[in-house]
Amino acid sequence: MKQVSFIHTADIHLDAPFSSLGDKEKADIRRQELENCLKNIIDRARIQNINLLIISGDFFEESCVRGSTLIGARNLFSELYETEVVIIPGNHDPLKENSYYNTLSWSDNVHILTDSNRVLFLEKFNTCIFNMGAVGRVVDDYSSLKEKSVSENTFNILVFHGTVNMPFEESNYNAIGSKEIFDLGMDYVALGHMHNYIRYQNEKCTVINPGSPEPMGFDEEGVHGFVQGNIVVTDKNTKFVEANFVPLNGRKYHNIELDVTGCKSNEEIIQKLSIDDNIDFLIRIYIALH
Structure with missing residues (x-):
């Protein structure tokens, strides 16, 4: 093969509780x-005959996901006749004995990376x-990966759920540096965990965290989406990665500040907003009282 195509997403968090909304209907x-x-990501993979659909952790919320939700996802995956689905567990969907990763019967094209x-x-x-x-500690897995020989004759992808180039504190899940990742000799590294788009690159390897395809709260402003790309073998028998961010989110969160000096009622504050009702934004208003 001269190339392999992929869609890379992460942190979908199916059945997240959205308890901060304080309203069951909105949640x-x-x-x-x-x-x-x-479904939109899967539809794109099917229509464009993408070779690989990669989900780099936090596919669902283990504590509250419904079986019906994952059965629906499984059925959609089974219709990807030309696509192999690769999933790695994350910190919100850890691999437990009773996890749906173990108890649900997935189609043959779904590969859940557990070892x-x-x-x-x-x-x-x-x-x-x-x-x-x-499973286990990333430092141990990194050591074992360094001992593996990565062939120049294959396309090599690392799927990893964790933090890169952040202070190595306990709060940073699976923390590692980009230098250590580059040293592994991969063509593409499919990150997950952080909900914003991050990209690292050198002359041989591209490392991308796509961010959450749909924002989860007011700390995730701006455009969200996934990554689509190809690993290509050139005429000179070298490999390079084409990878682009694809906007997807149907919902956008924006934080705004509103000076309400002189406003004497909530009605006056609402009038001052002057926001078009057709704009599909969720907005949190920080009211500065003077």
């Missing part, structure tokens, strides 16, 4: 939007999929 709407987001010592080789795409930190 149900947001949960449905997460399901719609996944960091095992390399998933997809022969029809000439692609090796590595993973790190799915």
Whole structure:
């Protein structure tokens, strides 16, 4: 094969509670939007005959996900006849004995990466999929990965749920540096965990965290989406990665500040907003009282 195509997403958080909304009906709407987001990604993979759909952790909320939600996702995956689905557990969907990763019967094209010592080789795409930190400590998985030989004759992808180039504190899940990742010799590293888009790159390797495809709260402003790309073998028998961010989110969060000096009632504050009712934004208003 001269190239392999992929869609890379992470942190979908199916069935997230959205308890901060304080309203069950609104929370149900947001949960449905997460399901719609996944369906849109799967539809794109099917229509464009994408080779790999990669989900880099936090696919669902383990504490409150409904079986019906994941059965629906499983059925959608099973219709991707040309696409292999690769999923790694994250900190919100950890691999437990009773996890749906273990108890649900997934279709043959779905590969859940649970063993960091095992390399998933997809022969029809000439692609090796590595993973790190799915179970256990990332430092141990990194050491074992360094001992593996990465072939120049295959496409090599690392799927990893954790933080990169952040202070190595306990609060930073699976923390590692970009230098250590670059040293592994991968073509593409599919990150997850952080809900914003992040990209690192050198002459041989591209490392991307796509962010959450649908924003989860007011700390996730701006455009959200996923990454779509190809790993290509050139005429000079070298490999390079084409990877682009694709906007997707149907909902946008914006924080605004409103000077309400002189306003004597909530009605006056609302009038001062002057926001078009057709704009599909969720807005939190920080009221500065003077």
